[in-house]
Amino acid sequence: MPVTMPVTLKVNGKDRPLSLDPRTTLLDALREHLHLSGTKKGCDHGQCGACTVLVNGQRINSCLSLALQHDGDAITTIEGLGTPDKLHPMQAAFVRHDGYQCGYCTPGQICSAVAVLDEIRAGVPSHVQADLMARPQASNIEMRERMSGNICRCGAYSNIADAMADVAGAKA
Ligand code: FES
Ligand code: FES
DSSP states (O other): OOOOEEEEEEETTEEEEEEEOTTOBHHHIIIIISOOTTSOOSSSSSSSOTTEEEETTEEEEGGGSBGGGGTTOEEEOHHHHOOSSSOOHHHHHHHHTTOOSSOTTHHHHHHHHHHHHHHHHHTSOHHHHHHHHHOHHHHHHHHHHHTTTSOOTTOOHHHHHHHHHHHHHHHO
């Protein structure tokens, strides 16, 4: 009989107690145990970014992290960012700018994109934030570099960058 250990993940605002094999990744806990299949498994080795989720507001590859390491952590998946009736601004921008084709990478791209804009803002003094976000070339280079861990086999990169620039501009 496999050994299991208790862990409580706070997923999309709700406590989700689980009893897991200690080897279970956060990705498998979300998909296989909590049935939140929005988070995708691509490579399962930290190479593609399809499994990106937010942990306490920061993005991680959930395939590289054990669920037991996240007891009490706030996990946000694509299902927690917005709803079909009330999309998150980044989700709405991806729709507006056609930021996907097959859609397999999209949940990870959107979670990453939300975190990237926060990362850029956090690293820039507040008095120049609006200026940075308003300068498409500077912010585009920074955003593209920070999104380089999210692979899109369909090549929707330029539309994804447009969607992010749109959100960045709207918030600036
Ligand atoms: Fe996690 Fe590819 S599935 S990085
Ligand atoms: Fe198909 Fe990105 S939209 S892999």
